[in-house]
Amino acid sequence: MKLDYGMAAIAALILLFALGSSASAQENDKTFWSVTPYMWASDTSLDLTVEDTGINGGVKIPFSDLLDVLDTAFQIHVEGGTGKWSSFIDVTLLETSDTIDRPLQTIQTNSKQTFLDAAAAYWPQGVGSQLNFYGGVRYTGFDNRYGFLIGANPLVERRSTADYYDALIGIRYRFDLSERWGLLTRADLSFGDSDGTALVQGLFAYTVGKRQQNRIVFGYQYKEAEYKDGGLEQEYSLNGPMAGFNFRF
Numbered sequence: 001m002k003l004d005y006g007m008a009a010i011a012a013l014i015l016l017f018a019l020g021s022s023a024s025a026q027e028n029d030k031t032f033w034s035v036t037p038y039m040w041a042s043d044t045s046l047d048l049t050v051e052d053t054g055i056n057g058g059v060k061i062p063f064s065d066l067l068d069v070l071d072t073a074f075q076i077h078v079e080g081g082t083g084k085w086s087s088f089i090d091v092t093l094l095e096t097s098d099t100i101d102r103p104l105q106t107i108q109t110n111s112k113q114t115f116l117d118a119a120a121a122y123w124p125q126g127v128g129s130q131l132n133f134y135g136g137v138r139y140t141g142f143d144n145r146y147g148f149l150i151g152a153n154p155l156v157e158r159r160s161t162a163d164y165y166d167a168l169i170g171i172r173y174r175f176d177l178s179e180r181w182g183l184l185t186r187a188d189l190s191f192g193d194s195d196g197t198a199l200v201q202g203l204f205a206y207t208v209g210k211r212q213q214n215r216i217v218f219g220y221q222y223k224e225a226e227y228k229d230g231g232l233e234q235e236y237s238l239n240g241p242m243a244g245f246n247f248r249f
Contacts, residue, residue, distance in 0.1 A: 032086065032127045036077040038244025040092070040221055049233040077244075081127040088134075090117040107146065114141040119168055130174045138168040138190040138197065140227070144234070162229040166190035166197065180207045184217065197225035203242060215246040 073095075079088035092115040099108050119136025123129050144160045170188025177183060186201040203219035222239040 031082045032080065032248070034077075034079045034088075034246060034248050036217065036244050036246045038075050038077065038217070038242055039073075040075060040238075040240065040242045042221070042223075042238040042240035045237040047233075047235040049235075075244075079121075081121070081123075084123050084126055086121045086123065086127050086132070087136075088117070088119055088121065091115070109147075110145040112143040114139070116140075117168060119170075121172070130176070132172050134168075134170050134172065134188075136168045138166040140164040140166075140194065140197075140225070142227070142229075142234075158232050160227075160229040160232050160234070162227065164193035164227060166192035166194050170199075174205075180212065181205070182207075182215075184219075195226040195228060197223065199223045201242070205246065213248050215248070217246050218243040 074093040075091070077088065077090045079086055081087065092113075094111070094113045094115075096109070096111050099106060116139040117136065118139075119134040121132045121134035123132040125131065141163045142160050146158045168188060168190040170186060172184070172186045175183040175185070182205040184201075184203040184205050186199070188199050190197045199221070200223075201219070201221040203217045205215045205217045207213075207215050219242055220240070221242050224235075224237045226233070226235045228234075
């Protein structure tokens with residue numbers, strides 16, 4: 001049922017974008033596209049509770065350690081629009097595995113995570129202007145396995161394979177600092193299947209190329225989220241620098 005609701009919401013977004021594009025085509029028939037592969041070098045804090053007991057007391061994984069346990073990573077933002085409407089999709093795929101040794105216990109983790117934002121954005125002054133508001137769907141998928149051991153003796157094992165579909169609302173604003181420099185800001189909230197997520201982003205953008213069409217982007221992003229799956233509760237806090245290259249055409 002969650003998958004059906006998620007697909008219906010995404011289909012509604014596509015329809016909304018198509019209707020908005022058609023309605024605004026008379027104002028501006030030029031189509032805008034943007035593709036941004038990026039890397040988010042985040043420090044990750046995880047508070048994990050199993051059956052209402054904080055069994056690990058919280059774990060923080062700095063990015064330098066995450067590189068050692070990162071098996072797969074893919075991150076990209078794609079957006080297209082015309083007139084006063086655009087739609088975008090932002091995808092992060094991660095796969096990690098690690099063994100964390102603590103004084104009284106050992107924690108073994110194997111995690112596959114999918115984060116996907118799909119949204120339609122309204123630009124009051126037209127696509128590519130400074131301000132836009134967006135709404136859509138935030139999907140989070142986990143296939144997480146946790147094993148807790150005391151010495152060589154297994155204490156408890158848990159697996160979470162839950163999918164979460166949230167309603168997403170947010171705002172983006174660009175500050176033009178000079179001819180080539182800008183500051184891209186973004187803030188949003190989502191709510192629904194999860195217990196809520198929040199994201200704040202600030203990126204400097206430097207325009208490059210003869211036509212000043214593409215941009216180097218770098219800055220900082222913070223995200224926090226809380227998920228429940230039966231007796232398993234996961235509270236994430238992720239923050240750190242971001243960098244990428246923005247192709248515009």
